[in-house]
Amino acid sequence: MVAAPPSAPAAAPPAPGRPPRRRRGLRRGGYAPLLFISAAVVLFVLFFLWPGALGVIYSFTDYRGYGSLNFVGVDNYAKLAGDSRFYGALTRTLLYTALAVPAHFVAALGIAVLLTSTQAVGKNAARVVFFLPWLISPIVTGVVWRWVFGENFGFVNVMLQALGGPALNWESDGTLALIVILVAGTWTGTAFNMLLFIAALRNIPKSYLEAAELDGANSWQRFRRITLPLLGPTSFMVVLLTTIGSMKEFALIQALNDGGPGTANTLMVQYIYRTGFERNNIGYASAASIVLMVILVVIALVQLRFDRRSALS
Numbered sequence: 001m002v003a004a005p006p007s008a009p010a011a012a013p014p015a016p017g018r019p020p021r022r023r024r025g026l027r028r029g030g031y032a033p034l035l036f037i038s039a040a041v042v043l044f045v046l047f048f049l050w051p052g053a054l055g056v057i058y059s060f061t062d063y064r065g066y067g068s069l070n071f072v073g074v075d076n077y078a079k080l081a082g083d084s085r086f087y088g089a090l091t092r093t094l095l096y097t098a099l100a101v102p103a104h105f106v107a108a109l110g111i112a113v114l115l116t117s118t119q120a121v122g123k124n125a126a127r128v129v130f131f132l133p134w135l136i137s138p139i140v141t142g143v144v145w146r147w148v149f150g151e152n153f154g155f156v157n158v159m160l161q162a163l164g165g166p167a168l169n170w171e172s173d174g175t176l177a178l179i180v181i182l183v184a185g186t187w188t189g190t191a192f193n194m195l196l197f198i199a200a201l202r203n204i205p206k207s208y209l210e211a212a213e214l215d216g217a218n219s220w221q222r223f224r225r226i227t228l229p230l231l232g233p234t235s236f237m238v239v240l241l242t243t244i245g246s247m248k249e250f251a252l253i254q255a256l257n258d259g260g261p262g263t264a265n266t267l268m269v270q271y272i273y274r275t276g277f278e279r280n281n282i283g284y285a286s287a288a289s290i291v292l293m294v295i296l297v298v299i300a301l302v303q304l305r306f307d308r309r310s311a312l313s
Helices: 021-031 033-057 075-081 084-115 123-135 138-148 155-162 172-204 206-214 219-230 232-247 251-256 268-278 284-310
Strands: none
Touching: 033 284, 075 284, 084 123, 084 206, 084 219, 084 232, 123 172, 138 155, 138 172, 138 251, 172 232, 172 251, 206 219, 219 232, 232 284, 251 268, 268 284
């Protein structure tokens, strides 16, 4: 009969009151994430939560940028309900957004498809050219396009007159001024959306497109039946970001035509700016900004609801 080998001695339990080394290391490392995110938390509180809280407080007062705060309740919101200038600015903002979102979407998707095509030449240089407008300040963009579409000295009118046509009133005609804003906004806002679409197009499995091609589908059918549905999440993000950005457009319009002619292209943020800083009515402007924020939240929630329904269907 063979004797069983002696069992290994059991490990000595850790001394009481002295945690294992591994647990001590995890405990020390647990403070590192807090340290890294502390800067972001501080910036978020200082530049988002605190100004937002001040805006809510000011909206219930008659604060004019100086002096003391006098609580007026919901008087500012009641005045907004009957302010025709507020409704005019809101209507123009919704109209601009309804025109800008499709323009941004089509331009960004079209350029992204061209830059990911296997038959395209000089794609790297083209990406740099199309991305440069996003790096330029909106103020500079507005000044540049104001020079291009100037009535008296603009490049477009000079070319039209050289070709024998009449000069157009790009600044004094409200419709033409809106077209200029749309063109400039699409030019400067396409780059970021283009990058989102390029990343999404590269993630589409080529096997899907190859199988459809073998089944006899042409390029347009492959794009409409395969590529476009698979771009659904990215398309939703582009539409959401473009909608919010268009509703808050300010710097470009301010530098391009100052919301003119007159108030023909004065959007919500221009209205808030003029009310708060030109008329020194901070409380009333804060109420308008809170209403704009609520509208943006509602739009985002509605778009999220439609996105979830499309994802479930």
